[in-house]
Amino acid sequence: LSMGRKLDEDLLDDLEEKLLTADMGPTTAMSVMDSVKDAYKKKEFEDPEGLYEHLKRDLASRLQQNVTPLASVEGGVTVILVVGVNGTGKTTSIAKLTHLLTSEGKKVLLAACDTFRAAAVEQLDLWATRTGVEIVKHSSGADPAAVAFDAAEAAVARKVDYLIVDTAGRLHTKENLMKELEKIGKVLRGKIDTAPHEVLLVLDATTGQNAIIQAQAFNESVPLTGLILSKLDGTAKAGVIFGIQNEVDVPVKFIGLGEKQEDLERFSAPQFVEAMFE
Amino acid sequence: SLTKNLQGAFSFFRKRGHLTEDNIKEGMREVRKALLEADVNIKVVKDFIKKVTERAIGEDTLKSVRPEQQIVKIVQDELEELMGPVGGYINFSGGSPTVIMMAGLQGSGKTTTCAKMCKYLVKKGKKPFLVAADLQRPAAIDQLEVLGKDLGIPVYSERDGGRAPKVCQRGVKEAQRLGMDVVILDTAGRLHVDEALMEELQEIRDKTKPQETFLVCDAMTGQDAVQSAREFNSRLELSGVILTKLDGDARGGAALSIKTVTGKPIKFVGVGEKTSDFDEFHPDRMASRILG
């Protein structure tokens, strides 16, 4: 099926609609469409199959420049701070990360720094039990920075490999809450050199263009080292990730594919792009 | 802003004389861009643009001194009309107690909204009762019990491995026995593509016959809003929608997508994490927010 001397209008409209439906956003979708038309002019493909193969390679390459594994401090505690807006899957992602690390023989300690939301500590505590790790927690309403301080101290004393810090969901528009996050980061750094070594922003795959603003805002408070895209087992495609990478140079490190502790995978750009067009 | 972008587009056209119908269509590309940036679903955007283009041409914006202002007004009016009416009403008739079921995707704000609804109902002189029907999320029952305790609202729960539909049925019976007049069912978050869990939701509805079935949806949801809303609606016949986390800066285009695709009214909005952060839905405010 050749496309003749110019790209079929229907094919292009169809492709653009796919990109937009995947939450790529109008500006990013337009730039992708321009590069597709450019590649066609340069005869880089000749038929619809070729177009899609070219496109998938192009998109995957946009996500692959900065793929890095999880930080790992030699002979010391690696501190992972998990942040994000309300309900994105932070606590559950921590359970999954814990399961992944313990299955690789690492010793993990959890810090219950969401001292605000109803039963947040209980939720993480249950996950600690299920994954077989210890947890540092205070009573509800305690200062999250105080919990972080105690947890960092305990992590060093108990010689754990990873300290994972759970924080309360917070909208990036709430300045006092973003300040609180900075304070947690500072306290961790005060107790453990160069901590936090990983700052992972958990983004809900169903989120639209606001994800770009979230990434920018959180990055300003606590420099991000990675993203976790949760709930990719749904029908949302998280195409907003392309817009994010234009603004914040932070790689996706993991994806969440369900509600159980096993439902976490390391990010693979080609697999992610393939799933976008399924 | 949209007005500025339209102005820019039209000043370019105006340089060559009067605006034409084609110029209006070109200007509509700015409206399309604004709506897509606001997360309105692309198919909904396409239909919407057709409608407002016809209206703009029909209302003679071509001859207007400030066509961009007239077009923005048409867009605003059309958005308001499509997302209306003003919310805030609950169907209290036909059941004793009135049963309200909260459903939606994971993390959308259902449990918190149950508590907010209780506080709202108490203000309206009702005696609400909570049923903890999320039997799968760790500490979900604890979460509802803490919220209930803070508000002085009784919470019905079962911790011995029952099934959600039965728990809900027994919860409603308990509310009847205690003479409570509204029961709110907090269900587990679930994917609209999870066949078994969507059937469970239908079973809860069949066993409790709710007067109100709300889809609780996060205001920052993108294009996927139509997929999930359509499926929840076709399974449950929703009575309304509650949009949460509007205290953020998401434009909230999902509101238009959901209303268009389900036809169901958006009745309430969540505007914070406190139980008092709960308002009736106002289509005019939502329209301005979407336009940015």
Ligand SMILES: Nc1nc2c(ncn2[C@@H]2O[C@H](COP(=O)(O)OP(=O)(O)OP(=O)(O)O)[C@@H](O)[C@H]2O)c(=O)[nH]1
């Ligand atoms: N289907 C699916 N559900 C998920 C995934 N990750 C988390 N969830 C669910 O999303 C809901 C919210 O998860 P939490 O871990 O409580 O989210 P959170 O970010 O810690 O929430 P807050 O602390 O309240 O801000 C729960 O019902 C989880 O089971 C995922 O990858 N897939």
Ligand SMILES: Nc1nc2c(ncn2[C@@H]2O[C@H](COP(=O)(O)OP(=O)(O)OP(=O)(O)O)[C@@H](O)[C@H]2O)c(=O)[nH]1
């Ligand atoms: N800022 C803000 N946060 C909200 C709002 N509504 C809910 N939240 C927060 O969003 C997060 C998720 O709320 P939940 O009530 O646990 O959501 P859920 O739908 O019951 O989650 P699952 O039961 O896991 O599906 C919590 O951190 C809430 O405090 C709102 O209107 N504004």
Ligand SMILES: [Mg+2]
């Ligand atoms: Mg949490």
Ligand SMILES: [Mg+2]
């Ligand atoms: Mg819940």
